[in-house]
Amino acid sequence: MANIPQKIIHEYLRHDKKFPHVWCSGCSNGIVLGGIIRAIADMQLDRDDIMMVSGIGCSSRMPVYVDFNTLHTLHGRSIAYATGIKLHKPHMKVIVVTGDGDCTAIGGNHLIHAARRNIDLTVVLINNNIYGMTGGQCSPTTPHEAIATTAPYGNIEPDFNICNLAMGAGASFVGRTTAFHAIEMQNMIKDAIIHPGFSMVEVISACPVIFGRLNKKGGAPDMMKAMRDNSIPLAAVEKLPPEKVEGKIIRGILRRDERPEYCDEYAKLVKRVQAKEAK
């Protein structure tokens, strides 16, 4: 037999007309796409039940490439569209793919309220610390003093800690990983999809062409190595002295709580109201 490439992702990609993709070389978005596909393949979910929703930005171009139910919406609004779909078809597994600007700047309001409702959406937030698609403007996660095209003298704003934001708003599953830790990411996405409630998976990613170049971070391999070297698993945090934790990316599932899920609560309300009406 000839050596015919047969990877899992090939079964899930829309091959006609959609490629080549829009992402730059060295971008982490493809790794995250692979992680989501492998998580879904692992769970053997029916792809007719998978709904992928996105907003606007580099990461939000993902749905067009995959053979699921896919919806590419307005900047910042993916969670609001996803809420409508999930409430009408609660059996669907609704995955929102978004970025730091899309989800925590323009879409911040929808993020906190979906987290508060604890509606069963899985948000995969690819955090590249910058607006890539529009060419390198400052985002809510651009680090303090980093360079962006709209912060040419260095960013004077403090940055968001996305996981803390999601937890503060009431998200019942919150995890952080990086594009370097592909297997960990894939498993975390799987856990997040299984979790009945609002899940946030923050994937720290590399944007070598824009963020990396503006901030002299080297090429894609250097940025991947930085993710490896500058991150520590949650389990190790307690054993390390505080100075070794300072400034590091902490990876792992930061919260996994059982809390009433919104669609379940709505179904209960309907039952209650109808029982009362029947009397």
Next chain:
Amino acid sequence: MPKTKTEKTKVAAVKEAPIKESPKKDNRKVVLMQGNEAVALGALDAGVNFFAGYPITPSTEIAEILAAELPKRNGVFVQMEDEIASICAITGASLAGAKTLTATSGPGFSLMQEGIGFAKITETPCVVVNVQRSGPSTGMPTSPAQGDIMQAKWGTHGDAPAIVLYPDSVKESYELTIRAVNLSEKYRTCVILLLDEVIGHMREAVTLPDIENVRVISRIKPTVPPQWYKHYDENQKYLSPLASYGEGYRFHVTGLTHDSHGFPTNKASEAADMMERLRKKISHNIRDLVQIESHKMEDATIAIFAAGITSRAAKSAVAAARAEGIKVGLLRPLTIWPFPDDAVRRMLRNVETVIVPELNQGQLIHEIQRLTKDKSDSNLIAIQRVNGRLITPNDILRKIKEVC
């Protein structure tokens, strides 16, 4: 002597009036209700099973009633975090197969404009009810105004035609809500229903039809296997079937300019096809979309052109003027967009003077100006008011007497 009975002529053909006359009169219920209640009831009777909204005066009662009623009928009511989220949630739910509606007023309507454009470019059925209030900005939340007539057409960026309906009474609020839902399903677009604040809050006796006599239109579902399905298929009259998410048709929807399968494109030919489809599905179906009431226009030399609550004042002024022997009539659009060009042009042919009263600084009058270019400007008379008060029958009568 003026006739007491109003002859109502639907000049442009209306093939599918939403309500048939009930065969047995006794079966009809007479109910005293508010315009906003009538909208909520119309939505339920049209089969709306998903409402997402945000409280705003003077539309809030619509949300309150649906919050109570939808759970009884297995529908979904959700109060979102703002109006932007509301239009997005109903669009998402519609793509998943729900019949959807939201209700708001000026400030919320402005916030929804980007989402309305998304529903139009993605050809997703949904209805936005805008109970208009005085503006701009916060304005006078409990005072009437007709300032959103142009926003309803041009509010979203880019170029896309609009379907906008405008009732003049509580009863018609019920009927046009059903019609708005039906048209949104049939034409796969966001249909807008404009109410005046006073119609939203006014109570009138309404004769409701039997539910069996309410004509409900639902989207056409695809009959082809998924691999043959095109999300935007041009069949006759540009009305194409619509699959729902989660039912085996794994389609893609994007706000980017797209090809007939829904995938983004930069090709000039495909972009032109998409824009033409959006335009033609409206322009090729004008006769189905347009409704206009002609009242005592047969021998009129003076015509009043007015919509919504202002047309009620105009109707009274017509009766009073006719009592004094003045030949005046009223033209009232129930569909304001697409504008009923042909019908208006035809009906104004023998008229010497047109009076356009409206609660704004001049919006509908531009359309009449466009259609009566051959008449001199002195024959086109505006009555405009933007102080939160209505134009009264006397205001119009005075103007009629000035010109005759």
